[in-house]
Amino acid sequence: MRTFEDDPTLEDLLxxxxxxxxxxxxxxxxxxxxxxxxxxxxxALALEFNLETIGWLAGGSSEQERLAAADLVSFLMMFIAKxxxxxNLHHDTTEASYxxxxxxxxxxxxxxxxxxxxxxxLQEQVDEQVxxxxxxxxxxxxxxxxxxxxxxxxxxxxxxxxxxxxxxSNLKVAGEYVNDLREVxxxxxxxxxxxxxxxxxxxESSDGARRIASIVSDLKTFSSIDQADYTLCDVNELLASAxxxxxxxxxxxxxxxxxxxxxxxxxxxxxxxxxxxxxxxxNAAQALREQTQESGAExxxxxxxxxxxxxxxxIRVVIQDNGCGIPESIREQVFxxxxxxxxxxxxxxxxxxxxxxxxxxxxxxxxxxxxEGTGTRVTLLLPVS
Amino acid sequence: MADHSPxxxxxxxxxxxxxxxxxxxxxxxMQLHSLLNPQRKGELMVLETRDDRTLFFDMxxxxxxxxSGLDLRLKLYTVPGQVQHDSTRKAVLSRADAVVFVADxxxxxxxxxxxxxxxxxxxxxxxGLDIDTLPMxxxxxxxxxxxxxxxxELQKRWAETPxxxxxxxxxxxxxxxLETFRVLLDRLYxxxxxxxxxxxxxxxxxDTFIRQLSAASEDSRAYL
Numbered sequence: 001m002r003t004f005e006d007d008p009t010l011e012d013l014l015x016x017x018x019x020x021x022x023x024x025x026x027x028x029x030x031x032x033x034x035x036x037x038x039x040x041x042x043x044a045l046a047l048e049f050n051l052e053t054i055g056w057l058a059g060g061s062s063e064q065e066r067l068a069a070a071d072l073v074s075f076l077m078m079f080i081a082k083x084x085x086x087x088n089l090h091h092d093t094t095e096a097s098y099x100x101x102x103x104x105x106x107x108x109x110x111x112x113x114x115x116x117x118x119x120x121x122l123q124e125q126v127d128e129q130v131x132x133x134x135x136x137x138x139x140x141x142x143x144x145x146x147x148x149x150x151x152x153x154x155x156x157x158x159x160x161x162x163x164x165x166x167x168x169s170n171l172k173v174a175g176e177y178v179n180d181l182r183e184v185x186x187x188x189x190x191x192x193x194x195x196x197x198x199x200x201x202x203x204e205s206s207d208g209a210r211r212i213a214s215i216v217s218d219l220k221t222f223s224s225i226d227q228a229d230y231t232l233c234d235v236n237e238l239l240a241s242a243x244x245x246x247x248x249x250x251x252x253x254x255x256x257x258x259x260x261x262x263x264x265x266x267x268x269x270x271x272x273x274x275x276x277x278x279x280x281x282x283n284a285a286q287a288l289r290e291q292t293q294e295s296g297a298e299x300x301x302x303x304x305x306x307x308x309x310x311x312x313x314x315i316r317v318v319i320q321d322n323g324c325g326i327p328e329s330i331r332e333q334v335f336x337x338x339x340x341x342x343x344x345x346x347x348x349x350x351x352x353x354x355x356x357x358x359x360x361x362x363x364x365x366x367x368x369x370x371x372e373g374t375g376t377r378v379t380l381l382l383p384v385s
Numbered sequence: 386m387a388d389h390s391p392x393x394x395x396x397x398x399x400x401x402x403x404x405x406x407x408x409x410x411x412x413x414x415m416q417l418h419s420l421l422n423p424q425r426k427g428e429l430m431v432l433e434t435r436d437d438r439t440l441f442f443d444m445x446x447x448x449x450x451x452x453s454g455l456d457l458r459l460k461l462y463t464v465p466g467q468v469q470h471d472s473t474r475k476a477v478l479s480r481a482d483a484v485v486f487v488a489d490x491x492x493x494x495x496x497x498x499x500x501x502x503x504x505x506x507x508x509x510x511x512x513g514l515d516i517d518t519l520p521m522x523x524x525x526x527x528x529x530x531x532x533x534x535x536x537x538e539l540q541k542r543w544a545e546t547p548x549x550x551x552x553x554x555x556x557x558x559x560x561x562x563l564e565t566f567r568v569l570l571d572r573l574y575x576x577x578x579x580x581x582x583x584x585x586x587x588x589x590x591x592d593t594f595i596r597q598l599s600a601a602s603e604d605s606r607a608y609l
Contacts, residue, residue, distance in 0.1 A: 050428070050446045093475075
């Protein structure tokens with residue numbers, strides 16, 4: 001590669017046109033035509049530039065004329081060469097500066113890409129942390145709620161247990177007294193009817209008291225405030241008590257079909273599992289109620305199926321309803337915390353969130369199949385270990 | 386790098402005068418042009434200047450013919466000293482065979498000297514040369530001015546470097562210029578002889594090399 005400092009040749013300094021013109025002008029000054037060329041001719045004078053012979057000057061009428069012409073050419077060459085040198089140097093340095101700029105540009109680009117990647121990475125980490133914090137907040141909220149509900153339930157259960165105890169035993173004694181009375185009062189039709197009715201009244205009251213006792217017992221199971229840690233749970237039992245509790249809330253005309261299978265006991269958190277079952281049953285019941293409101297009284301009968309079974313994957317709990325179903329548009333969001341489709345104040349938006357988290361905590365999974373207007377099936381899979 | 390073409394039996398060497406702005410690099414070259422009377426001497430080319438400051442470079446070609454017919458050329462270049470012309474400096478410095486560092490003796494200019502020396506070292510590295518092996522002479526110019534750092538102190542400061550002893554000059558008055566040039570030729574000869582066997586192959590010994598290339602023109606001296 002030629003650099004600015006390479007010695008210039010005649011062609012570098014003058015183009016063919018310019019050389020011709022120079023020849024003409026020199027010839028005009030001399031008596032005989034003068035010619036500059038790169039070939040040495042007889043009697044030609046060397047044209048020197050920078051100690052370098054760059055061409056030969058021939059012609060002219062005498063040596064003196066040639067010398068004068070050569071001097072003039074050398075003088076001219078000096079300025080042409082100066083310009084060339086400066087131009088070439090300028091070109092070289094510009095190229096070098098440009099190359100350097102490009103290199104810097106590349107380096108900057110690379111470093112920008114590095115920082116961009118780093119920023120993405122940081123954003124990812126922040127997002128991850130935010131998710132973790134949200135989860136922790138929700139767990140905290142839920143466990144606080146559970147605890148307060150549990151405490152309340154346990155308190156109420158305890159307070160109710162005693163009066164129910166003596167009401168039950170008093171009713172029993174009262175029944176015996178009625179039988180005693182049968183012996184002593186005159187046996188008239190009116191008295192008989194009165195005493196039969198009395199017996200029925202006491203019997204129904206006893207039934208009522210027994211039901212109260214059973215609800216209290218369910219509440220205690222449900223809250224399980226004393227069972228903070230994992231214990232061996234009977235899923236069927238937990239599900240039955242959740243069903244029972246739901247029926248108490250919605251009235252006994254709510255049809256819940258129970259199909260409990262033979263299940264092994266699994267290690268789990270009873271109150272959280274109960275809560276999960278209750279949440280799912282509650283959703284089903286709400287779905288049925290909504291369906292009835294929409295289709296009026298003549299709609300098909302609402303029904304909830306609560307089925308358990310066991311296979312190689314673990315315990316399968318299916319809670320299915322033929323209610324309103326979940327619209328396609330919100331199916332993505334149903335597990336989101338605080339998302340609810342219910343009117344303000346009637347749902348926390350945590351039901352399914354708690355259900356999912358609980359199932360995950362037990363190493364299981366939850367799946368929702370739903371068709372709008374037809375019903376919803378929730379399947380929980382809890383591994384047996 | 387020395388440019389040797391065995392076909393033409395030519396050897397072109399490049400000497401660069403480096404140093405801070407206004408230290409007298411161009412003055413050195415102009416003095417060499419008028420003081421020197423070597424076997425062959427070309428025109429001093431002073432490229433574009435603005436307010437007497439070098440923009441591109443100056444160049445003086447000198448030459449000598451060896452017994453073997455070797456056509457030995459020495460091209461003396463100056464670089465622009467101003468900071469902003471760094472890319473030009475680098476371009477001129479590239480493929481240099483020797484460097485004359487022209488420093489400014491004035492006390493106030495010592496920082497600039499250091500900066501320029503650092504710049505030289507850096508640019509040499511960029512063009513693939515090593516300051517420790519490149520033949521180099523260091524000249525402290527402007528000894529005629531008042532307020533210069535003393536000889537003894539400068540010599541002591543540089544005593545441990547490969548470039549001691551320093552050359553003291555007053556280029557404007559033609560003093561120390563030839564001496565500096567001869568010191569450089571001496572150091573340059575060692576390197577060039579090692580590579581091209583000047584003495585054995587071309588009949589140019591150290592003394593011929595220095596004497597022929599730095600022969601003083603008595604006319605010019607008288608004129609000055």
